[in-house]
Amino acid sequence: MAESPSLPDLDPISDRAVFRQIADHLREAIERGQLAEGDKVPSEAQLMQHYGVARMTIRNALQVLQSEGLTVAEHGRGVFVRSHPPVRRLASDRFARRHREQGKAAFIAETEGAGGKPSVDSIEITEVKPSPDVAERLKIGPKDRTVRRSRRYLINGQPVETAISYIPVEIAKGTQIMQPDTGPGGIYARIEEKGYRLDHFVEDIKSRMPLRDEVRALRLAPGVPVFHLVRTAYASDGTPVEVCDTVMSSDAYVLSYELPAR
Amino acid sequence: MAESPSLPDLDPISDRAVFRQIADHLREAIERGQLAEGDKVPSEAQLMQHYGVARMTIRNALQVLQSEGLTVAEHGRGVFVRSHPPVRRLASDRFARRHREQGKAAFIAETEGAGGKPSVDSIEITEVKPSPDVAERLKIGPKDRTVRRSRRYLINGQPVETAISYIPVEIAKGTQIMQPDTGPGGIYARIEEKGYRLDHFVEDIKSRMPLRDEVRALRLAPGVPVFHLVRTAYASDGTPVEVCDTVMSSDAYVLSYELPAR
DNA sequence: TAGTGGTCTAGACCACACA
DNA sequence: GTGTGGTCTAGACCACTAG
Secondary structure (H helix, E strand, O other), X not given: OOOXXXXXXXXXXXXXXXXXXXXXXXXXXXXXXXXXXXXXXXXXXXXXXXXXXXXXXXXXXXXXXXXXXXXXXXXXXXXXXXXXXXXXXXXXXXXXXHHHHOOOOHHHHHHHHOOOOXXXXXXXXXXXXXXXXXXXXXOOOOXXXXXXXXXXXXXXXEEEEEEEEEEEHHHHOOOHHHOOOXXXXXXXXXXXXXXXXXXXXXXXXXXXXXXXXXXXXXXXOOOOOEEEEEEEEEEOOOOEEEEEEEEEEXXXXXXXXXXXXX | OOOOOOOOOOOOOOOOOHHHHHHHHHXXXXXXXXXXXXXXEOOHHHHHHHHOOOHHHHHHXXXXXXXXXXXXXXXXOXXXXXXXXXXXXXXXXOOOHHHHHOOOOHHHHHHHHOOOOEEEEEEEEEEEOOOHHHHHHHOOOOOOOEEEEEEEEEEOOEEEEEEEEEEEHXXXXXXXXXXXXOXXXXXXXXXXXXXXXXXXXXXXXXXXXXXXXXXXXXXXXXXXXXXXXXXXXXXXXXXXXXXXXXXXXXXXXXXXXXXXXX
């Protein structure tokens, strides 16, 4: 039984829009914990009655909270305070050689270590000409060809990340990189077998709201942004050997990096 | 003169909501470049006429695009395709000792290097008991006191980041850390003068939609998420000497990290 | 079946921008 | 002044959920 969160009345003097005042009241109730995670927000009808306003005004207010990522609406059930799932911490040593030597790809090793069930689906392998951005990162020409591996990562069945790797064909050719199953240690192990010793990675991270397709692929709730991370892998002679373009649900991850003070 | 982007008609068979179809049409026009950055989207009246629907239906469609960060509405002028400002790349060597030795704090050095005019305002210094999270990161008790330095960073007058540092009082006491101007090289230079040699930093990064106050402090457009970054600085004996809690406009930054392959 | 949110209509008045 | 978006009303019908 959800007890009502005792909302204040409207301030008739304020020139702040009514729907914003209502959104403020609800937001404060959430921040104070008066409405806890998972709690049901009063129904539109109840709020209309409490504030004496039209339904669209209430819906505008609820829309504000939803776009702030504070609530989710469930058709036929009600509006609920978002509960934040436990997040995974992506540490900066996840590409350590010792993991590859143990035959584990980064995602698998890390997820199992945290007690989740990792899986991968939607694996597609094609040969494509690189986009200008990818070509620049790989230091290759716009007509050179690359192997494009795209896939989706899931934890306990919940999609958390999509990734697309681009590897120059000369490196990928004749290796298991062209197969759906890349074998023990994943792509990076295959690249090293080919004679490229991995030296370091550079990760560029942006944050933005998801595109429509990303909402679908990651089953994102409204108001949840994504990390857009592009990683470039360099061999010890400075050659870029792979670019990996990933989109991650910000709900599922905390990215963690260690920097030397030098 | 904004030429009209030749929008398709509604699909009368589709069971996709009308406002979503309209949002899709506009989104596709933007993605195809038919509506370029800065272009004016057809007015609500024009769209009503084109599609033959009520105004609220059009407004719902425009609302979708706005919450995706694709457009901004300007009262009295129109709705425009968002133009993305040039972003700053925050590199992982920004805390290199050589910068401190040159007397530059990280933000100043980096911004000037990129040709921008850095400034800092809203500097506040208080002594507080740490939050549980900060206490844990600093490995101190909940009753130990810390110096809290909050400030806002701007580039060419545009706010891009707010930051709050917490330093244990024993470390900050009697140094310029307690003053608004921390002196050449900033906080970290003062900490090192006190005998703590900085060894490394750990940065934890989340992405989320901004709170109301953050929208105001950073003048964020609708549909723009923030990076929430917490950095902990460690001395060479492993002692945490500072925690810095920052919120950054995702419009203004690309975070860039280099990882060794080890 | 009753209650919930999802969509849509057809108006109204207001504040802001610009010529 | 005219056109723009911002807010609000008062209805309507539909689809989904749950008892």
